[in-house]
Amino acid sequence: MKNEKIPKNKMSLYDQTAWIYDQRYREIQEEKYKTMLSKIAFKKRDLILDAGCGTGMLLEKIPSKHRAVGVDFSKKMIRIAKNKVRDSNFIQADLNNLPFKDNTFSKVFGVTILQNVEHPQMTVREIARALQKKGLTVLSTLKKKATKREIRELIEKTGLKEKEVYEVSEDIVVIAFKETKP
Ligand SMILES: C[S@@+](CC[C@H](N)C(=O)[O-])C[C@H]1O[C@@H](n2cnc3c(N)ncnc32)[C@H](O)[C@@H]1O
Numbered sequence: 001m002k003n004e005k006i007p008k009n010k011m012s013l014y015d016q017t018a019w020i021y022d023q024r025y026r027e028i029q030e031e032k033y034k035t036m037l038s039k040i041a042f043k044k045r046d047l048i049l050d051a052g053c054g055t056g057m058l059l060e061k062i063p064s065k066h067r068a069v070g071v072d073f074s075k076k077m078i079r080i081a082k083n084k085v086r087d088s089n090f091i092q093a094d095l096n097n098l099p100f101k102d103n104t105f106s107k108v109f110g111v112t113i114l115q116n117v118e119h120p121q122m123t124v125r126e127i128a129r130a131l132q133k134k135g136l137t138v139l140s141t142l143k144k145k146a147t148k149r150e151i152r153e154l155i156e157k158t159g160l161k162e163k164e165v166y167e168v169s170e171d172i173v174v175i176a177f178k179e180t181k182p
Pocket of ligand 1: 014025029051052053054055057058071072073074077093094095096110111112113116117118
């Protein structure tokens, strides 16, 4: 996968754009959430992680009866998310070092994040670690930054099992699950 060169002060770059993020990207992100959420069956006991949650636009769409946590390393993104989605918890953390025990979440979303992280393989491994056995993850990246084949290979390398790969607007989306046996 071709990732952009990571600027030195990457976190502050996201901080600088946080205030305009919803205005710029709400419409396009909501188109992606719509397909993703329509493909996933939620359960009462789900514990959901939104990895790289940005301003919390996805968690706004998830019914408040589900317990959910958003993680992002941008303080300002997190601040906006906290103000918007009162019934979810938000934590400032790096996706390559998630502050959760193994097998914690039943569902992990990561919408339009794989092109932004420095080490996609490390990030997906970390997501897989935090995912419960039989848990489901929905991840996406910008089409212009990766091919479906590269996404499939990435998923395979991280030990997750691919369920579906599809395109929606500017993204390639992969739905994958964690097998019970390694
Ligand atoms: C393109 S935005 C997507 C935000 C959100 N998922 C959405 O649907 O709008 C990418 C997000 O990933 C976050 N991010 C990038 N690299 C990260 C990392 N290593 N750890 C935590 N967050 C990261 C950025 O701060 C930003 O909020």
